Amino acid sequence: MGIxxxxxVNKRFGGLQALGDVxxxxxxxxxxxxxxPNGAGKSTLLxxxxxxxxxxxxxxxxxxxxxxxxxxHEINQxxxxxxxxxxxxxxELNVMENMMISCFAKRDGSFRMQAMADMFGEKDVVEKxxxxxxxxxxxxxxxxxxxxxxxxxxxxxxxxxCLSQEPRLLLLDEPTAGMARADTNNTIDLLKQIKxxxxxxxxxxxxxxxxxxxxxxxITVLAQGTxxxxxxxxxIKGHPKVKEAYLGExx
Amino acid sequence: MSEFILQILNGLDKGSAYALIALGLTLIFGTLxxxxxxxxxxxMIGAFCSVTLSxxxxxxxxTIDPTQKDFLGNPLKVKSSYMESWFGPEVGGAxxxxxxxxxxxxxxxxxxxxxxxMERGLIKHFYKRPHADQILVTFGLAIILQELVRGFYGxxxxxxxxxxxxxxxxxxxxxxGLEIVYPAWRMVYFFFSLAVIGGVFAFLRFTxxxxxxxxxxxxxxxxxxxxxxxxxxxxxxxxxxxxxxxWAGVMYAPINAPNYHMGxxxxxxxxxxxxxxxxxxxxxxxxxxxxxxxxxxFASWERFKIFDGLDQIIIYLVAIIILLTRPRGLMGKKGVMxx
Amino acid sequence: MLGLEKKDFxxxxxxxxxxxxxxxxxxxxxxxxxxxxFNGGYPDLMQRFAIFGIFAxxxxxLFGLTGYLSFGHAAFLGVGSYAAVWMFKLLGYNVLPGLIxxxxxxxxxxxxxxxxxxxxxxxxxxxxxxxxxxxxYSIAYSDLFGRWLGIxxxxxxxxxxxxxxxxQILMGPDSSTVPHIFGLEMSSRLTLPVGPWEFVFPVGYYFxxxxxxxxxxxxxxxxxxxxxxxxxxxxxxxxxxxxxGLNPRPYTLAAFIISGMYAGLAGGLLASMDPLAxxxxxxxxxxxxxxIMTVLGxxxxxxxxxxxxxxxxxxxxxxxxxxxxxxxxxxxxxPESLEKAMVWSASWFTGEGWHMTQGVVFMLVIxxxxxxxVQGSNKLFGRRKRKSTDDxxxxxxxx
Numbered sequence: 001m002g003i004x005x006x007x008x009v010n011k012r013f014g015g016l017q018a019l020g021d022v023x024x025x026x027x028x029x030x031x032x033x034x035x036x037p038n039g040a041g042k043s044t045l046l047x048x049x050x051x052x053x054x055x056x057x058x059x060x061x062x063x064x065x066x067x068x069x070x071x072x073h074e075i076n077q078x079x080x081x082x083x084x085x086x087x088x089x090x091x092e093l094n095v096m097e098n099m100m101i102s103c104f105a106k107r108d109g110s111f112r113m114q115a116m117a118d119m120f121g122e123k124d125v126v127e128k129x130x131x132x133x134x135x136x137x138x139x140x141x142x143x144x145x146x147x148x149x150x151x152x153x154x155x156x157x158x159x160x161x162c163l164s165q166e167p168r169l170l171l172l173d174e175p176t177a178g179m180a181r182a183d184t185n186n187t188i189d190l191l192k193q194i195k196x197x198x199x200x201x202x203x204x205x206x207x208x209x210x211x212x213x214x215x216x217x218x219i220t221v222l223a224q225g226t227x228x229x230x231x232x233x234x235x236i237k238g239h240p241k242v243k244e245a246y247l248g249e250x251x
Numbered sequence: 252m253s254e255f256i257l258q259i260l261n262g263l264d265k266g267s268a269y270a271l272i273a274l275g276l277t278l279i280f281g282t283l284x285x286x287x288x289x290x291x292x293x294x295m296i297g298a299f300c301s302v303t304l305s306x307x308x309x310x311x312x313x314t315i316d317p318t319q320k321d322f323l324g325n326p327l328k329v330k331s332s333y334m335e336s337w338f339g340p341e342v343g344g345a346x347x348x349x350x351x352x353x354x355x356x357x358x359x360x361x362x363x364x365x366x367x368x369m370e371r372g373l374i375k376h377f378y379k380r381p382h383a384d385q386i387l388v389t390f391g392l393a394i395i396l397q398e399l400v401r402g403f404y405g406x407x408x409x410x411x412x413x414x415x416x417x418x419x420x421x422x423x424x425x426x427x428g429l430e431i432v433y434p435a436w437r438m439v440y441f442f443f444s445l446a447v448i449g450g451v452f453a454f455l456r457f458t459x460x461x462x463x464x465x466x467x468x469x470x471x472x473x474x475x476x477x478x479x480x481x482x483x484x485x486x487x488x489x490x491x492x493x494x495x496x497x498w499a500g501v502m503y504a505p506i507n508a509p510n511y512h513m514g515x516x517x518x519x520x521x522x523x524x525x526x527x528x529x530x531x532x533x534x535x536x537x538x539x540x541x542x543x544x545x546x547x548x549f550a551s552w553e554r555f556k557i558f559d560g561l562d563q564i565i566i567y568l569v570a571i572i573i574l575l576t577r578p579r580g581l582m583g584k585k586g587v588m589x590x
Numbered sequence: 591m592l593g594l595e596k597k598d599f600x601x602x603x604x605x606x607x608x609x610x611x612x613x614x615x616x617x618x619x620x621x622x623x624x625x626x627x628f629n630g631g632y633p634d635l636m637q638r639f640a641i642f643g644i645f646a647x648x649x650x651x652l653f654g655l656t657g658y659l660s661f662g663h664a665a666f667l668g669v670g671s672y673a674a675v676w677m678f679k680l681l682g683y684n685v686l687p688g689l690i691x692x693x694x695x696x697x698x699x700x701x702x703x704x705x706x707x708x709x710x711x712x713x714x715x716x717x718x719x720x721x722x723x724x725x726x727y728s729i730a731y732s733d734l735f736g737r738w739l740g741i742x743x744x745x746x747x748x749x750x751x752x753x754x755x756x757x758q759i760l761m762g763p764d765s766s767t768v769p770h771i772f773g774l775e776m777s778s779r780l781t782l783p784v785g786p787w788e789f790v791f792p793v794g795y796y797f798x799x800x801x802x803x804x805x806x807x808x809x810x811x812x813x814x815x816x817x818x819x820x821x822x823x824x825x826x827x828x829x830x831x832x833x834x835g836l837n838p839r840p841y842t843l844a845a846f847i848i849s850g851m852y853a854g855l856a857g858g859l860l861a862s863m864d865p866l867a868x869x870x871x872x873x874x875x876x877x878x879x880x881x882i883m884t885v886l887g888x889x890x891x892x893x894x895x896x897x898x899x900x901x902x903x904x905x906x907x908x909x910x911x912x913x914x915x916x917x918x919x920x921x922x923x924x925p926e927s928l929e930k931a932m933v934w935s936a937s938w939f940t941g942e943g944w945h946m947t948q949g950v951v952f953m954l955v956i957x958x959x960x961x962x963x964v965q966g967s968n969k970l971f972g973r974r975k976r977k978s979t980d981d982x983x984x985x986x987x988x989x
Contacts, residue, residue, distance in 0.1 A: 072832040073833075073837045076834060076835035081833070082833050084829075088833070089830060090822075090823055093823070097819060101819060101831075102834050113840075114815055115811065116812075116815060118593055119816045119819050121593075122816060165835060373957075383716075384960065386659065387885060397945075398949060515874075515875065519721075522720065530714075560728070563729075563734070564725045564728050567722070567724060571721060574714065575709065578710060
């Protein structure tokens with residue numbers, strides 16, 4: 001029984017079958033990659049997982065509870081955090097404030113009226129945010145404006161914010177898309193470090209095979225909206241069906 | 252039955268005005284992506300084009316007729332209109348009488364100049380700014396335009412009569428055995444609006460220019476990539492929207508004596524109309540304009556009176572209900588003005 | 591101090607000092623001097639500074655922090671006034687029950703309007719609030735609910751006022767017949783002539799100023815609180831906010847209600863200074879006016895709204911007082927033809943032309959100084975800003 005169980009999910013857009021009978025099980029404390037050629041339905045699947053899309057049929061269970069029909073903030077509070085393709089951070093606020101928002105969200109839930117307290121007087125939240133910044137080697141950037149940061153730093157901050165919520169499942173949507181090589185390698189190192197140091201399940205959707213094979217323990221290959229194979233990275237590398245799917249794309 | 256039809260007719264003239272203003276607002280919003288709070292001012296300027304032309308045509312000079320005496324025994328001062336002395340009493344009188352329809356022509360250059368000045372001079376610089384800034388700057392402009400008009404024309408409403416031939420009361424539906432008494436000018440206004448709306452739609456549908464504009468409304472970037480100078484076309488679109496709003500005002504002058512704040516009064520309702528119709532949808536704006544106009548008229552109908560004064564709030568009530576049940580409005584498209 | 595950082599505490603002290611010494615500062619010119627015209631230190635105007643300062647501070651909590659542009663806040667101001675006048679009619683002229691009720695009623699109304707309007711954002715939100723406020727205006731102007739219930743509720747066009755035959759059940763035989771706070775009449779004042787100067791210390795003004803300082807203090811606390819941080823998060827990135835497990839809607843609704851209550855308080859205070867309430871206070875251009883004040887001062891800054899309200903109200907009073915006779919006096923040193931031309935052009939912007947000036951100033955600010963006076967003075971003095979709270983003003987509001 002995995003922490004995330006997808007059973008019999010179908011999703012059509014008009015005449016197009018975006019997802020066809022998807023079954024997927026992500027085991028706890030593993031790094032599970034979902035790969036596939038363009039148009040294979042990766043993004044649709046991700047949107048189903050985070051409750052943005054409701055499938056026509058099927059179920060998505062997280063830790064025994066259905067995520068379907070829940071608002072994004074509820075799904076997050078269940079323990080699923082999401083990292084976006086383009087880093088989504090609060091770009092008008094500085095690094096520390098960004099961190100504190102996610103720490104408050106962890107401590108206080110989706111809404112708490114605290115209008116008369118000093119935000120820097122909430123020692124537990126400040127300490128936690130500080131510690132996370134130190135862990136993520138961002139402490140010296142504490143008061144930097146986030147809008148001007150490099151894409152790699154924005155990504156690092158976004159991941160840090162997600163981690164401060166102590167999620168049980170971290171969803172990464174092409175975390176290195178549009179990054180320079182150095183930033184990509186930094187991000188891979190960061191994710192490896194997270195995987196080693198924390199009890200966390202990571203599901204990653206990625207195009208870059210270098211990233212996929214350096215990180216993941218299980219790989220699901222998606223083609224035309226349906227899982228083709230699921231196996232360990234070593235077995236996937238030489239798999240004829242996978243080659244076919246990717247060659248098909250190239251042709 | 253006659254009463255029922257009369258209620259519909261009563262709603263048509265206001266509905267026409269709403270539809271024309273909302274049409275212009277939607278054109279500007281759809282093409283330029285700008286929320287124009289000064290659009291009501293264009294309507295008001297149009298109405299004052301009527302006032303101005305009627306004043307020009309009624310200009311007169313005073314001569315002293317020594318052969319006649321007034322009751323104090325002084326020589327009688329005789330006022331005579333330039334129009335009548337130039338063209339003779341018959342033609343001159345007719346020109347003066349028809350000043351409001353003539354103002355349709357008179358208003359065209361004025362509205363085009365005002366529209367282009369507004370777009371090139373101000374709104375152009377706000378394409379990339381947030382909608383809040385657009386609202387605020389055009390709100391400021393609306394105040395200024397309104398004050399200018401007040402400065403020149405004063406604060407009181409100015410009666411501007413329709414041509415005598417059209418200010419009578421029309422008997423409608425005689426052949427159907429119904430007796431409907433309805434002011435002729437309101438019918439004129441309705442058919443005039445239909446013609447203008449039809450013209451705008453035909454222009455967008457059947458001309459290359461219109462096709463580019465429609466493509467631009469759907470996807471501005473792609474059209475820009477095709478090497479078409481979409482900005483110039485959008486300036487023209489703004490001028491057209493200004494003329495449409497102006498015409499709505501020109502012809503409305505006999506229905507409601509123009510005053511300097513009529514633009515602001517109509518603006519709020521027209522915005523509601525646009526939102527109800529669906530932001531960015533031209534047919535939606537027109538349909539919602541007529542719909543709300545007629546609804547307003549029915550709400551004031553004695554026989555249907557649920558409570559007093561319902562007609563004054565019905566539009567807002569309906570708008571709120573529609574926005575809550577159909578967030579994109581009646582005919583709004585997905586992706587237009589979504590967050 | 592008072593739970594504030596040193597910098598914020600200093601800012602609060604600035605506001606306290608300004609409020610305390612306003613009667614001196616605003617009467618800087620001797621009574622008989624040529625410049626006495628520019629003195630703003632008479633009771634009625636000073637009260638307005640304080641009251642509209644409160645209104646703008648509250649509006650800024652919504653618009654400045656969350657970026658939701660409400661075009662209907664005058665509805666709360668008007669409702670606050672009506673509530674206060676009703677308390678005068680029913681209970682008596684002590685302003686305290688009136689103020690409490692005005693805040694409560696405005697708060698309840700903002701729950702309803704906010705709940706509905708906040709289902710949409712951006713331009714839709716602005717238009718929904720505008721529609722609600724116009725509806726409230728129509729209801730008040732023709733006293734719809736009153737006619738419906740068969741009583742006088744807003745007294746329509748005439749406006750609500752206190753009559754001799756009103757119950758006023760708490761009024762004793764020797765009770766004051768003007769608004770007062772436990773016997774201290776709002777209209778009473780202390781006039782202090784010092785040489786050529788004449789300083790007036792009105793009770794009503796100081797009463798409002800106390801509320802202004804409290805309002806300002808609360809707004810600082812809100813800005814610096816976790817709640818304020820969440821409101822800034824709403825403005826910055828709604829998507830990241832929801833995917834961080836936060837529900838933006840109750841936060842924005844809370845901000846909407848708080849700003850509605852501020853507006854209600856301002857409305858109640860207006861009625862306490864002059865026991866009248868009319869529908870024109872709810873007209874949508876009044877909602878526009880508070881937007882103008884906030885933007886002029888600096889959206890999202892702490893002190894901006896107070897400065898903006900003060901500037902607008904001062905200009906309104908001084909400029910609308912400038913009549914043609916005065917202009918002729920001022921330009922009398924010029925040759926006659928030039929004088930006439932100057933007077934003619936100046937008269938567009940003075941007296942009744944005040945709205946013109948307001949429109950021009952507003953447009954200039956939006957075009958050249960979107961961050962308002964606060965940003966302008968920062969630019970002028972080249973001050974670097976440290977905390978991102980302070981320059982929220984320079985950022986574009988959320989859609």
